[in-house]
Amino acid sequence: MKEEYSIKTRENFCTEISIPGSKSMTTRALILASLSENPVILKNPLFSEDIVQMIECLTKLGNKILVSDDKKYIKISGNKKREFGKKTLHVGNSGSVMKFLISYIATGKGEITIDASSRVTSRPIREFVDSMRELGLEIEYLKKSGFLPIKIYSQGTKSNIIKVPGKNSSQYLSSVLLSASHFNSDIEVLTSHKISSKSYIDITLKMLHDFGAKIEKTENGYLVKKTNFDTVKGYLIEGDMASASYFLAAALITNSTIKINNFSYNSIQGDYKFLEIMEELGLKIIERTKTSITVQGVESYEGFSLDLNRTPDLVPTLSIVALFANSPSEIHNVANLRTKGNDRLNSIRTELKKIYGSVTDLPDGIKIIPKKAGTYKGGVMETYNDHRLAMSFSLIGLKVSGISLANSHCVSKVFPNFFEEFENIYK
Structure with missing residues (x-):
């Protein structure tokens, strides 16, 4: 039996969430x-x-x-x-x-x-x-x-x-x-x-x-070199930057303010780059501490062209960001995603076309041409038992009415309480 999670549209909100460890x-x-x-x-x-x-x-x-x-x-x-x-x-x-x-x-x-x-x-x-x-x-x-x-x-x-x-x-x-x-x-x-x-x-x-x-x-x-590990007695795990990406993107596309707790300052994770990408698109950092960040979105932003070979887990999230931009976007050098379990690039293309998105394959990635507000339609998004697709597709529902996710429980692979945190958007 497929477990569905229905999403309500929401924009211009202010909320606070926490992300798990990496x-x-x-x-x-x-x-x-x-x-x-x-x-x-x-x-x-x-x-x-x-x-x-x-x-x-x-x-x-x-x-x-x-x-x-x-x-x-x-x-x-x-x-x-x-x-x-x-x-x-x-x-x-x-x-x-x-x-x-x-x-x-x-x-x-x-x-x-x-x-x-x-x-x-x-x-x-x-x-x-x-x-x-x-x-x-x-x-x-x-x-x-x-x-x-x-x-x-x-x-x-x-x-x-x-x-x-x-x-x-x-x-x-x-x-x-x-x-x-x-x-x-x-x-x-x-x-x-x-x-x-x-x-x-x-x-x-x-x-x-x-x-x-x-x-x-x-x-x-x-x-x-052959070496013993004998110096570390305690080790701090950073907050997960990929998990943070969904809420950074949510703030951008809905022109909202979100405080993200457990957000590591100057993280060693490559997915930390997502913050830089969002800033280039217009996301504003309102406040920052060693363990949190508060960001504010924008009313509109332009598309982008990015090489994401180093950070392929960001592709699903940025694909959704591209849906609501003012101009086309291209994601390059991620052909290896076609070998990841369910072929993430094909899954993204299939599901975005289901809601009337315009997505075309590139030799090493995808191109997304955004449409006017009101053009996209609701529907049940298949997640392919892929946690990153499920969390990314949830963002669509903030902008498009009638969106729900099949097999939403797959997020437990990396972010078990994702939807509990997501519900803070509506409080």
């Missing part, structure tokens, strides 16, 4: 803390489906993980021996958890089966598996060659060099870098393609530096 930083911090010599307390973590899956899997692998009653911190005492034994892990709908765990498993010994939901088992993983086999892992496909489920036989790494693909996903490289300090020797990580979504590699490298990793940039990749 998913990208929380997943990375869980791996880094599990590899640390001393217990680590993660402050302001995200709690979502992906994070719950990661915690369950790391716990099965011998790490002791304590979640505070108020869910404001997580304490991790890592399994220092990393003798995993024979285990079966289920990563649910999370491709990132699956990828990060494969490299983590390479730091120890065990026979580990990894399975997932049909959404994740339908995604090819052969190129990453081939890379991990170069390290000495024995990996067996249990059903269809090139896809989950897989069984990993790890006795630790046996090579000091690995070539990691990066054309379609930066998560392969992040996965290897996060665990490489705890492989059996120093390791040279070669990148075989231009890395997409590079802003996420920047997050990985910054957090590795914070935890004490020793990494050198080389001509063809990175040299990672």
